Amino acid sequence: MAGVGKAIGLGAAAAAAAGAAAAGVAADRAAAERRRLNELDPADGFAHVADEELKVIATDGLNLHVEIDTPRDLDPDLPTIVMSHGFCLSLRSWVLQRRAFVQAGYRVVLWDQRSHGESEVSDLSSCTIEQLAHDLRAVIDATCPEGPIALVGHSMGGMTTMAFARHSPELVRDRVMAVAFISTAAGGEGLTDLGMGPLVGRAIGQVGPRLLSRLAPHQRWLAPVRRFGRNVESSIVDRFSYDSPVSEGLVRFTADLILATRFEVMAAFIPAIQGHDELDTLTTLVDKEVLVVNGEGDLLTPPAHSEKIVERLPGSEHVVVRDAGHLIMLEHPEIITGQVLSLLHRAEVDAATAVAVADKPRVRRTIIDIAKGRRVRKARESREGREGRESREGRETGRTRTRASS
Template sequence: MTPPNRGLIGLGVGLAAAGVATAAGVAAGRVNRERTARLSVLAPDGAYAHVPDHELAVIADDGVPLHVEVDEPAADAADAAKPTIVMSHGYTLSLRSWVLQRKALQRAGYRVVLWDQRSHGRSEVADSDSCTIEQLGRDLHRVIEEAAPEGPLVLIGHSMGGMTVMSMADQFPEVVRQRVIAAAFVATSAGGQNMMTLGFGQFVGRLLGRLGPRFLARIGTQQKLVNTARRVGRDVEDLIVDHYSFASPVAQHTIRYTGDMIMGTPLSVMADFLPSINVHDKQSALEQFHGIETLVVNGMQDLLTPPDHSEAIVRLVPGAEHVVVEDAGHIIMLEHPEVINEQFLELVERGMRASAEHIDIGRKPRVRRTVTDLQKRRRVAKARRGSSRGGRSA
């Protein structure tokens, strides 16, 4: 029998937790209504809609089907000399995270290949033992073999996708040396340090690294209950997604779009990948990108892969260009799409020019630039002023 005082304490804790959850829900609802009313201009209807030109299933070397999409340039913009751009998404996301970049690259006349990493998006859920960064590198190689078998390449990876690119380069260096003219590492890490800090520091990070997989695996057995909780507490979920994904105002539609990707990933899959991410170390693989035009991008307020992770990559790749975006979090390509689109287009142009003119990239000085998305700031300020005037006149 439970002692009375322990039962009262438990009841008190339960009521307190319920009160905190209710208060959080009310606060989150208020924030979300503000986004819906004022910031929808940042993600208008149809902004994230896209239909690929081709879809295919690429079979990984262990038999897992991988979902792949291809965008072809318009006939009047097609140029055989232009590279194919292969984009790899991050942990708990999907190829949908690149929707605004794929549109911009296709409009500029490039062929774009995107894929869902194993157990993510529309790719098949794989055995937990195969959910490693090494296997993802082999998966990317298979995608290239099937969807971009010849011609120059540009490799772009976000977060875990950047690790995938490093892993592929480590295992298949000839592909990088012979075909890759440019690479972009976005909000990612070469490893060699604890990856799971979540902004709480290394001590808590090490604790999360040990306990996170077991915790996720345990609650992953109750996925239906988790899905029900999501529907009930959607406002709170949005607040959490916003905090860890972005560092500037975004539209409510962007929060939901991101949250649906993250929480659409089964908790068991999250648990499967965490151990490999936490011990990831591909610093030596970056040697394969020496002499290749390389862009490293991160958000200044990124809680998952802070700027020091990007700085470590830059130190290991001579001639790499480092761009730090102010007021930006981890999902930077949805938060500041115009900035990222511009950086990618400039990177590809630099890579084509370096390849054609045999420029010695290693002799370039390292460049570190801090970029402020002034266009977005103006749009947010204008939206808020317009909403305020509308509220006063109502």
């Protein structure tokens, strides 16, 4: 029996090794395909130098990193756009929108939520959506204490916006012209399902924080391990962030953003996200222009979560983007930029004509990013053409060397 058990153990180990090898081969192939699409990356890359950087002191004394971009000919009547990023990201995730908004004439304020990006790491007990709401108020008070504002939040940043509206209803009433909720939810139930059902969600909610807390002391050793398994890591990030072809450069940028977040911070925020419930708060925004955007293939906050927001806001607009995942602002940047700019235009028209948003009908639309599909085909054809030429040149060089040696 011992021999049989040993044989079974060896067989299981061999099967696991074979499975890991197959996964590695698949990941390598996927990485090669993504490298074919590096032409999709923005010409200016993913780095950005802000016009102004400052530290804002939160209510508990924590330093929050804030960046501001201001157009040369600023129209003071236009709202300042305040942008809040999502869980395990940073203000860098808005790089493509901030450039476009400034070019369109808007002043933009971005901030790293506590324990993310370049903001200070807080006590884990303060890693709550409630505290993030107070942080957002501090950022607004420090950077745009007067004048109209528009709030744009992605994922956890949208949750922050909702909690902020509950804590600062008078500011919302008097100064907020428009709100955009990107890939977010008003309730935390089901947000850790990862598209695999509530059983997985409950397991992640119960085990995830404990596991991350145990791994936290060893996070500094992660960098060399990441290098060895880079293609597998990229495939995982791609799977849960995007739902259309993207470049290897974008996936690496995304992975670096996510894994810059400390494990203990991830562990602390997971219960806060799961306990999030701001459905009733949405009534505070009933007279504001509200845009709700989701990717149809978003595994973290699928469109059903957005629909619950839209149901509470009669005059809101719900846009679902085909072939889009959770990080839709990086996957389909022109669509998100265009939708937010349209939102601001509607808000400006409402203010000029005294139209009541609550009297307007809800609008629900599904959008396909045709332009990106064309760019993907062009990039693939361009890369295949280069690879074909290189292959032919290589064969010709080999024949020339053979003739010369003979």
